[in-house]
Amino acid sequence: MSASPPIIDVAGATQRFGTRTIFRDVSFSVRRGEVFVILGGSGCGKSTLMKQLIGLLPPTAGRITIGGDAITEESGAAERDRALRGMGVMFQSGALFGSMTLLENVMLPLQMFTPLPPEARVAVARVKLGLVGLADAAALMPSEISGGMAKRAGIARAMALDPPLLFLDEPSAGLDPITSAGLDQLILDLRRDLGATFVIVTHELGSILAIADRCIMLDRHAYGDEGGIIAEGDPRRLRDESTNPIVRAFFRRQVPQTAEAA
C-alpha cells in the first residue's frame, strides 16, 4: 500500500480571505485505501481545506493533485474534470436534493454519467442505499427523514459512481453515539470491501480514534495569528506521545494550559 503513489498530494496550500490567513503552507499526502482524518477545533479551517480538496475553492497559493491530476489553477479543464469525477463528497447536512426521493438522489449521477439502463440504475441505487442501511427508506423525500438518515443517504449518493476517493464532512456531528458508531463501522466496511480511500473532516474524538489510519491537525494559531498544521500522524500515537499543548488538550478534552500554541 505504501509503495503506490499517493491519491491526494497537497503542497503548500494556503487560504487567505482579505488580510485574514485561515491557514498557510499546508502540505500532506493521502495514500490509497487509507482513512485520513482532518481534525481541529472549530474555526481552524477544516471545512475550508476540504473545499479546496474537492475543487470548490481555489487555494490562494499551493498545489493540489488528486490521483495525479492537478485541480488547482495550472490544470486544464479536462484534467480537473477527471480529478473531480473520481471523487464522491458527502456534505455536512447531506445536501440531498429536496425535490427528489432518496432513490432518485442516488440515481441522479448514475443517470447522468453511466450507460446503465433504467432498471439497472434502480437496482444499483437500491444496493447502495441498502449498504448504508436505508433499504426501506428509498421512496422517502429528504424532508421526511432524520439527520442521521440524511447523512447516510449523502454517503450513498457520494458512492453512486463508485469513486475511489470519498470525502465526508463531519459525518458524525449531531448524531447519537450508536448511529455514529454505526457510521464509523460503515466507513471501515466500505474501505475493506471496496478498497476506497476516505478523507474525513471531523472533531469527534471517538470517531477519530476508531477509524483513522492517519490524521493532520489544524489550528488557528499555528503560526501566531495564522493557521496551519500543528500535528500529523497516527491519532493514537498523537494522543499518547504529542508534546504540543493544543494536541494534548484536544485529545484529553481539556482547556489548553497555555494560551500560545507551540
Next chain:
Amino acid sequence: MNVADGAERRTLRFAGRLDADGAARIWDNAMRAARQTGRNRTLSLDLADVAYCDLSGTALLLTAEAAHAGRTVTVGASEELQALLDRARATSPRKPAPYAGNQLPGADPLGLLRAGLRSAANGAAFIGEALIALWRVPERRRMLQPVEVMRFADQAGVRSVPLLLLLGTLIGLILAFQSAVPMRRFGADLYVVNLVSISLLRELGALLAAVILAGRTGSAFAAEIGTMKVNEEIDALTVMGLDPMTMLVLPRMMAAMLVMPAMTLLLDIAGLAGMTVVMMAFGFPLVAVVTQIGRAVHVGDLVQGLVKSVAFGAAIGAIGCREGLGTGAGPRAVGLAATGAVVGGIVSTILLDGLFAIIIYRLGF
C-alpha cells in the same frame, strides 16, 4: 459474459471489470439468461475471471439472483468480493416496492377547486388572526419595532421608485397614444386627457402599483418568511413566547399599507406626465393639457385611488405573509409560497377593486 448450459445448472461466466460501464453492457443479456434458467435448474454465477467488481457490479449479480426463481450459487469469488456480496445481499430489501419513475401529476380540476376554497377559508382565518394580533399590540409593544416597519417600507416602496416612474410614464404614453389615434378621427383628441387622467387616478394607478407590490414585495415576504419556517426560526420565535403574527406579519402589512398610497401617487404623476408628452407631440400646448386635466378630474378621483391602494397593500402584505407561514418543507415549497403570494396578491387586488367599484357606485361618487 458467456452462458454455459447443463442439465441441472446454467453457468453465467463473468470476466473483466464489473463496474457501471461493464455492468451496463451485459445487463439486459444477464437478466434474460437468469430469467430463462428455469425454476428447477441452479443458476451458477462464476466470478473467477472478474478483475474488479464495485457496487454496480454487485447490483448486477444480486439482480440476476433475484430474477432467477430457483437456487443460485456464486463460485470463484475472491474473499473481498464474497464479503461485499454477502453484505449487500443482507442489506437489500427482499421485495422492494416497484419504482414508478419520476412522473408528472395528473390533472385534477376538483382538487384545484378544493384547494381554492381551502385557501380562501385560510385567508379569512388569517385576517382574523392579524386583527387579533393588532388588538393585542398595546400589551406587546416591544415586539412591534417601528424601525422594522421603516425597513420594510424602504424595501417595498423607496426602492421601487425608479420602476414606478418608468412604468407610469410608459403606461401614460401608451394609453394616450393608443386612444388619441382613433379619437382624432372624431376631432375629440383633446378628450384623451379626460380619458387617461380619470382612468389613471381612479383605477390604473392603484392597480399597477398593486401589481408591482405583489411582484416585488409580496413574493419577497413569502420567500423570506418561508425560509424562516423551513429553518425552524418561526418555531424558535413561538417557543420564546414571541408572536410571529406581531413580530413578522404586522410590520410587513403596515409597511405595505404605508407605501401603497405614495406608490400610487407617483404612478399617477408619472402617467400624467407621459400623457402630456404625447398630447404635446400631437400639437396641444402644455397649458391646454394642464387645464384640461384640471377640468377632467376632481380630488375625489385621486382620493378614491389612494384609499383603494391602502386596501390593496393590506391584502398583498397579508397574502405574502400567509403564504410564507404556510410553507411546507423543502426548497420547492419556498418557491410555491412565492408563486402563491404573487398570484393571490393580484387576484385579491382585482376582486377588491370590483368590490370598491360597486361600493363607490352605490355611494354615488
